[in-house]
Amino acid sequence: MQLGVRPVAISVDTPAMSRDLCAKAGYTYTFLSDPNAEVIRRYDLVHRGAGPNGQDIARPAEYLLDASGTIRWLNLTEDYRVRARPEQIIEQAKALH
Amino acid sequence: MKRRWNWHLWVGFLFCVAAFVSYLFVFARFPVTRDIPWVNFLLFAVAGALLVVGLQRAFGHPQQYRGKISGPILGALSLLALGFFCYIVFYMTRQLPPPSAALRVGQKAPEFVLPDTNNNPVALSSLLSSPMPGSQTPPIGVLLVFYRGYW
Numbered sequence: 001m002q003l004g005v006r007p008v009a010i011s012v013d014t015p016a017m018s019r020d021l022c023a024k025a026g027y028t029y030t031f032l033s034d035p036n037a038e039v040i041r042r043y044d045l046v047h048r049g050a051g052p053n054g055q056d057i058a059r060p061a062e063y064l065l066d067a068s069g070t071i072r073w074l075n076l077t078e079d080y081r082v083r084a085r086p087e088q089i090i091e092q093a094k095a096l097h
Numbered sequence: 098m099k100r101r102w103n104w105h106l107w108v109g110f111l112f113c114v115a116a117f118v119s120y121l122f123v124f125a126r127f128p129v130t131r132d133i134p135w136v137n138f139l140l141f142a143v144a145g146a147l148l149v150v151g152l153q154r155a156f157g158h159p160q161q162y163r164g165k166i167s168g169p170i171l172g173a174l175s176l177l178a179l180g181f182f183c184y185i186v187f188y189m190t191r192q193l194p195p196p197s198a199a200l201r202v203g204q205k206a207p208e209f210v211l212p213d214t215n216n217n218p219v220a221l222s223s224l225l226s227s228p229m230p231g232s233q234t235p236p237i238g239v240l241l242v243f244y245r246g247y248w
Binding site for chain 2: 003004005006007008009010011012013015016017018019022028030031032033034038039040042043044045047050051057058059060061062063064065066067068069070071072073074077085089093096
């Protein structure tokens with residue numbers, strides 16, 4: 001965030017669930033709720049039936065957009081244990097200037 | 098003569114349990130030990146070595162050491178634990194739909210409006226244009242982090 005990039009987290013969790021998560025973990029950035037996975041579907045990130053009750057959820061992904069909304073970098077993991085590391089994202093964010 | 102307790106078998110099994118459980122509760126929190134769980138494989142290796150020594154003693158020197166029944170049982174349970182761990186780490190977490198070509202670098206990210214934690218609708222366009230908290234200028238970029246949820 002010091003680099004001027006605004007982080008936004010999106011999942012199928014409801015606003016209430018995200019609020020709890022933020023409170024527990026001390027996150028201060030924007031958390032958005034997509035309970036019907038509509039935006040997740042539009043971004044083609046649906047992982048069908050992978051939620052605990054069989055719901056559709058998002059597969060993990062990070063999209064870095066520049067100020068015009070153009071995608072400058074994206075990371076789709078093949079293994080959901082392995083996510084983008086902060087160093088990778090910082091490097092990409094620096095290239096946005 | 099009284100046969101000695103074959104501690105290698107039991108400590109080996111304990112290492113196995115620790116190898117499995119510690120991933121979930123400790124090592125999965127840090128990318129350096131999560132992405133490739135080398136610490137846990139090390140623990141499994143130590144467990145394996147201890148179990149092998151224990152089994153050698155139980156079957157090679159049965160007058161001195163116990164464990165002809167517990168040994169194979171603990172060994173089998175340990176192999177099961179290792180097998181299950183490998184299944185999770187090498188197979189289960191890779192079961193993702195094939196990566197799409199729907200959105201690529203260079204494309205415009207589709208606009209959307211979603212509720213935030215206070216149920217206020219937030220549009221992507223406003224995230225890109227409104228100033229970041231604590232600053233007067235809009236951000237130079239937005240990082241959308243899609244995650245599975247249900248943490």
